[in-house]
Amino acid sequence: MAGASSPQDMLVAKLETRFALSESDRNVVRALACIPRIIPAQSYVLREGTRPMKCCLLLDGFAFRHKLAADGGRQIVGLMIPGDFMDLQHLFLREADHNIQALTRIKVAEFAGDDLRALALSRPAVAQALWVDTLIEASIARETILNIGRRNGPMRLAHMLCEFEVRLRQAGLADAGYDLPMTQEQIGDATGMTAVHVNRTLKQLEREGLIVRVKRHLKIADWVGLQQRADFNPLYLHLDQARTVD
Numbered sequence: 246m247a248g249a250s251s252p253q254d255m256l257v258a259k260l261e262t263r264f265a266l267s268e269s270d271r272n273v274v275r276a277l278a279c280i281p282r283i284i285p286a287q288s289y290v291l292r293e294g295t296r297p298m299k300c301c302l303l304l305d306g307f308a309f310r311h312k313l314a315a316d317g318g319r320q321i322v323g324l325m326i327p328g329d330f331m332d333l334q335h336l337f338l339r340e341a342d343h344n345i346q347a348l349t350r351i352k353v354a355e356f357a358g359d360d361l362r363a364l365a366l367s368r369p370a371v372a373q374a375l376w377v378d379t380l381i382e383a384s385i386a387r388e389t390i391l392n393i394g395r396r397n398g399p400m401r402l403a404h405m406l407c408e409f410e411v412r413l414r415q416a417g418l419a420d421a422g423y424d425l426p427m428t429q430e431q432i433g434d435a436t437g438m439t440a441v442h443v444n445r446t447l448k449q450l451e452r453e454g455l456i457v458r459v460k461r462h463l464k465i466a467d468w469v470g471l472q473q474r475a476d477f478n479p480l481y482l483h484l485d486q487a488r489t490v491d
Contacts, residue, residue: 251275252279252354253276253277253354254275255304255328255354256274256277256354257274258328260371260374260378261374263375263377264370265370266370267370270368270370273364273368273371277360277361277364278360279302280355281352281355282355284350284351284353286348286349287346287347287348288346289344289347290331290345290346290347291331291335291341291345293312293344295340296339296340297332297338298358299332299355299357299358300330300331300332300333300335300355300356301330301331301332301353301354302329302330302354303325303326303351303353304327304351304354305327306347306351306352307324307325307348307349308349309321309323309324309325309345309348309431310322310325310343310344311346312343312344313344320437321434322386323382323385323386324348326409326413326418327416328416331345331353332345333375333379333382334379335358336362336365336375348427348431377483381482381483381486384483385482387481388481392404392436393436393437396475396476398436398446399449401437402438402443402447403455403474403475404475405432405436406463406465406475407472407477407479409423409425410468411482411484412482415484422457422464424461424462426461428440429444450471450474454466454470455470
């Protein structure tokens with residue numbers, strides 16, 4: 246996906262990580278109209294309760310999904326990296342059930358929901374790719390529930406760092422570490438921890454020799470050790486999905 250030259254090419258590349266497309270399918274996808282947009286950090290892309298009219302592909306930057314409790318507490322329920330669909334779940338739903346917000350300044354390609362629905366209904370391979378992507382999102386959500394509900398603080402944070410590293414590597418965005426695009430408060434909202442607990446836990450993982458931090462730049466110093474610390478098994482990410490459908 247890193248080498249894709251247009252949003253449509255990036256969309257084709259994304260779909261083909263989920264299911265193999267024919268050349269005819271690729272050409273139809275490449276013919277889709279889209280609107281590139283720049284969205285400032287912290288801006289809302291979609292609000293709970295509104296009617297989704299478009300489906301965005303994240304081209305650059307990071308974003309997150311979240312739900313708000315009645316007391317204003319926020320639970321981050323998903324992180325998005327370049328190449329991810331931002332609101333595919335709402336393609337066949339009339340009302341948004343969660344919020345989508347830019348974590349950093351982002352660039353997106355907006356595809357009309359009507360166009361993607363028509364494509365899914367007329368092209369079975371495209372429909373299967375979209376369906377598989379949604380199933381993988383659900384798999385990641387199940388792992389997040391397990392992470393928050395059954396793992397202790399250091400394990401939760403280590404697991405989040407392992408997942409982020411693997412997903413960035415797959416997208417060609419992680420080499421010698423990466424800039425973690427989240428504040429400690431946001432990490433806490435994603436792991437069910439306070440910002441103070443996040444700070445202490447990051448220092449603990451450093452003392453254990455598992456990670457190295459320079460400001461926001463994070464490098465995993467002991468990949469095997471961090472995976473063991475996190476009880477991390479990447480099975481739920483379904484990284485081999487594209488190869489199994491060849």
